[in-house]
Amino acid sequence: xxxxxxxxxxxxxxxxxxxxxxxxxxxxxxxxxxxxxxxxxxxxxxxxxxxxxxxxxxxxxxxxxxxxxxxxxxxxxxxxxxxxxxxxxxxxxxxxxxxxx
Amino acid sequence: xxxxxxxxxxxxxxxxxxxxxxxxxxxxxxxxxxxxxxxxxxxxxxxxxxxxxxxxxxxxxxxxxxxxxxxxxxxxxxxxxxxxxxxxxxxxxxxxxxxxxxxxxxxxxxxxxxxxxxxxxxxxxxxxxxxxxxxxxxxxxxxxxxxxxxxxxxxxxxxxxxxxxxxxxxxxxxxxxxxxxxxxxxxxxxxxxxxxxxxxxxxxxxxxxxxxxxxxxxxxxxxxxxxxxxxxxxxxxxxxxxxxxxxxxxxxxxxxxxxxxxxxxxxxxxxxxxxxxxxxxxxxxxxxxxxxxxxxxxxxxxxxxxxxxxxxxxxxxxxxxxxxxxxxxxxxxxxxxxxxxxxxxxxxxxxxxxxxxxxxxxxxxxxxxxxxxxxxxxxxxxxxxxxxxxxxxxxxxxxxxxxxxxxxxxxxxxxxxxxxxxxxxxxxxxxxxxxxxxxxxxxxxxxxxxxxxxxxxxxxxxxxxxxxxxxxxxxxxxxxxxxxxxxxxxxxxxxxxxxxxxxxxxxxxxxxxxxxxxxxxxxxxxxxxxxxxxxxxxxxxxxxxxxxxxxxxxxxxxxxxxxxxxxxxxxxxxxxxxxxxxxxxxxxxxxxxxxxxxxxxxxxxxxxxxxxxxxxxxxxxxxxxxxxxxxxxxxxxxxx
Numbered sequence: 079x080x081x082x083x084x085x086x087x088x089x090x091x092x093x094x095x096x097x098x099x100x101x102x103x104x105x106x107x108x109x110x111x112x113x114x115x116x117x118x119x120x121x122x123x124x125x126x127x128x129x130x131x132x133x134x135x136x137x138x139x140x141x142x143x144x145x146x147x148x149x150x151x152x153x154x155x156x157x158x159x160x161x162x163x164x165x166x167x168x169x170x171x172x173x174x175x176x177x178x179x
Numbered sequence: 180x181x182x183x184x185x186x187x188x189x190x191x192x193x194x195x196x197x198x199x200x201x202x203x204x205x206x207x208x209x210x211x212x213x214x215x216x217x218x219x220x221x222x223x224x225x226x227x228x229x230x231x232x233x234x235x236x237x238x239x240x241x242x243x244x245x246x247x248x249x250x251x252x253x254x255x256x257x258x259x260x261x262x263x264x265x266x267x268x269x270x271x272x273x274x275x276x277x278x279x280x281x282x283x284x285x286x287x288x289x290x291x292x293x294x295x296x297x298x299x300x301x302x303x304x305x306x307x308x309x310x311x312x313x314x315x316x317x318x319x320x321x322x323x324x325x326x327x328x329x330x331x332x333x334x335x336x337x338x339x340x341x342x343x344x345x346x347x348x349x350x351x352x353x354x355x356x357x358x359x360x361x362x363x364x365x366x367x368x369x370x371x372x373x374x375x376x377x378x379x380x381x382x383x384x385x386x387x388x389x390x391x392x393x394x395x396x397x398x399x400x401x402x403x404x405x406x407x408x409x410x411x412x413x414x415x416x417x418x419x420x421x422x423x424x425x426x427x428x429x430x431x432x433x434x435x436x437x438x439x440x441x442x443x444x445x446x447x448x449x450x451x452x453x454x455x456x457x458x459x460x461x462x463x464x465x466x467x468x469x470x471x472x473x474x475x476x477x478x479x480x481x482x483x484x485x486x487x488x489x490x491x492x493x494x495x496x497x498x499x500x501x502x503x504x505x506x507x508x509x510x511x512x513x514x515x516x517x518x519x520x521x522x523x524x525x526x527x528x529x530x531x532x533x534x535x536x537x538x539x540x541x542x543x544x545x546x547x548x549x550x551x552x553x554x555x556x557x558x559x560x561x562x563x564x565x566x567x568x569x570x571x572x573x574x575x576x577x578x579x580x581x582x583x584x585x586x587x588x589x590x591x592x593x594x595x596x597x598x599x600x601x602x603x604x605x606x607x608x609x610x611x612x613x614x615x616x617x618x619x620x621x622x623x624x625x626x627x628x629x630x631x632x633x634x635x636x637x638x639x640x641x642x643x644x645x646x647x648x649x650x651x652x653x654x655x656x657x658x659x660x661x662x663x664x665x666x667x668x669x670x671x672x673x674x675x676x677x678x679x680x681x682x683x684x685x686x687x688x689x690x691x692x693x694x695x696x697x698x699x700x701x702x703x704x705x706x707x708x709x710x711x712x713x714x715x716x717x718x719x720x721x722x723x724x725x726x727x728x729x730x731x732x733x734x735x736x737x738x739x740x741x742x743x744x745x746x747x748x749x750x751x752x753x754x755x756x757x758x759x760x761x762x763x764x765x766x767x768x769x770x771x772x773x774x775x776x777x778x779x780x781x782x783x784x785x786x787x788x789x790x791x792x793x794x795x796x797x798x799x800x801x802x803x804x805x806x807x808x809x810x811x812x813x814x815x816x817x818x819x
Binding site: 098101102104105171172174175176 | 776777778779780783784787
């Protein structure tokens with residue numbers, strides 16, 4: 079069986095769903111970052127797959143952009159995370175409620 | 180020449196603003212002197228304009244600036260000085276200058292001295308706008324302005340319940356009439372497309388008679404309010420609650436004549452609808468008699484003069500209604516002089532008697548107040564219309580007009596009223612200045628007013644005596660603008676019989692009043708005499724029960740209706756709706772507040788929920804757009 083576009087898209091969807099559940103359920107901030115990475119990479123997969131399908135490089139270029147931005151985001155996020163951990167000695171989401179309305 | 184026009188118009192405004200600067204500070208003489216001086220300047224400018232208009236027959240028309248210009252609507256701040264407006268300007272500025280100077284003395288001990296002059300000058304400014312405007316919109320501004328100033332001045336002693344009540348009554352009644360006037364102005368704009376006097380009147384002859392009739396009626400309703408004609412007359416007598424200079428200036432000489440001015444100004448309109456004119460004349464004659472009858476018995480000096488004003492306004496409307504516009508204007512002018520004089524004299528008496536108004540409690544004041552006595556007597560003679568004083572020329576002319584126009588009923592009513600006028604005027608003079616000195620019973624020590632007040636009144640005295648001499652030159656001037664009809668009784672014999680007959684009648688009435696009210700046994704009425712218990716007396720003293728009727732059947736009914744609207748409609752429908760809408764938002768906020776828990780995890784869940792919702796919407800719309808044709812066929816199959 080040849081692997082076609084649909085397979086990639088299904089894979090992307092499954093990864094996206096996993097990431098989404100992770101974003102919703104995880105209480106550990108580090109795990110949240112991982113979930114976000116899964117979300118972004120699921121999108122990257124569909125970008126690359128669709129780009130290959132149409133023979134248009136724009137999608138793959140966009141995927142590189144996403145990777146670059148995800149990397150910088152993680153860099154900033156991890157920096158903040160370390161600061162937070164030094165201050166509070168935990169990285170539990172439920173403790174971060176200073177924006178309570 | 181435009182300089183004089185602007186000076187005449189704006190110096191009262193400057194005076195008013197100047198006095199207003201001192202509004203909150205204690206009495207300052209300068210706040211009275213400067214506005215008076217500025218009014219003097221205004222008077223002199225008007226005089227120059229009068230000489231110009233009279234001498235050369237030129238009229239002045241300036242457009243200061245554009246007020247409104249949208250589409251076809253063009254209303255400028257335009258002012259016109261022609262034969263009619265220059266007459267009014269002279270009357271207004273002259274009487275107000277006199278009254279201002281007089282008021283410096285009269286209001287001497289009043290705490291609101293500065294405020295008073297600010298209001299009074301503002302009134303003069305509004306009145307000048309009213310008479311000088313070249314269009315109906317400007318006239319209306321002035322009209323409302325004088326209404327406002329009248330309200331301020333009637334209620335000048337606002338801490339007095341009766342004064343603020345009277346002020347409100349005057350204001351509300353005028354507002355009712357102003358609605359009529361506004362409708363009239365709208366009708367004019369709709370049908371002629373302009374509010375400029377000249378252009379509107381030029382179009383009118385080609386309009387339908389029914390429309391012209393309505394215009395005439397609605398404009399006259401406005402005039403009825405301002406000039407206190409029946410049935411909107413009750414405010415004028417109550418307006419006497421204001422300070423006496425106000426009564427002299429606003430409620431005798433100028434503002435109340437604005438209605439007459441309006442009819443005269445709109446003479447091209449009223450000439451086209453003589454049946455409306457006849458109605459105006461009949462109403463005028465009726466009011467003349469009606470008001471004079473109430474003046475016969477009233478025991479409030481100022482109210483008697485107020486009724487007399489009402490009665491004379493009736494004369495003016497009778498003349499204007501019969502098409503004798505210049506006669507109406509002439510009587511307006513002469514009346515302004517002697518009525519203002521009469522009021523200012525009454526003010527002196529009031530001051531001397533420590534605000535006592537009942538002439539029965541006075542008597543014999545002639546010995547103490549010689550100057551006031553002389554002036555009030557001459558003013559009353561002029562009012563009664565005795566040769567050769569001003570009233571003779573103007574009032575007898577109105578009688579002649581009625582006679583020549585073959586309206587014999589109006590003529591006889593007016594003739595009878597002339598006798599009544601003479602009677603009540605001299606009843607007042609006799610009670611105040613002659614007979615026993617009844618005031619001694621009340622421990623009052625009357626004194627004459629300041630000398631400068633008497634000097635200030637003297638121009639009015641002079642004019643009350645000689646104004647009649649200007650009749651012919653005045654006629655020549657205004658006939659350039661108004662219909663130039665001379666009213667002459669054809670046969671000389673009839674003329675002499677009429678004139679001498681009228682004079683004899685008036686003199687008899689005066690003699691009777693003197694005989695009746697100078698006798699030694701006049702006492703302060705205590706409600707026991709036979710006359711006071713008669714039906715006629717009760718009817719007249721309670722003003723034909725009209726105020727009672729208004730109070731019981733209009734004010735109270737209106738109040739109850741308002742109560743119902745307030746509790747039933749406003750509270751239960753309007754307020755409930757508004758509160759309901761507010762409540763929805765309040766509750767929504769209260770319920771959804773929990774969403775903002777500040778917990779990052781919860782927020783992320785909401786974010787996901789939002790994304791899902793938006794995505795599903797996008798899918799639904801996408802599908803709908805794609806299958807729109809099918810959906811339409813399906814829906815049309817359902818009969819939608």
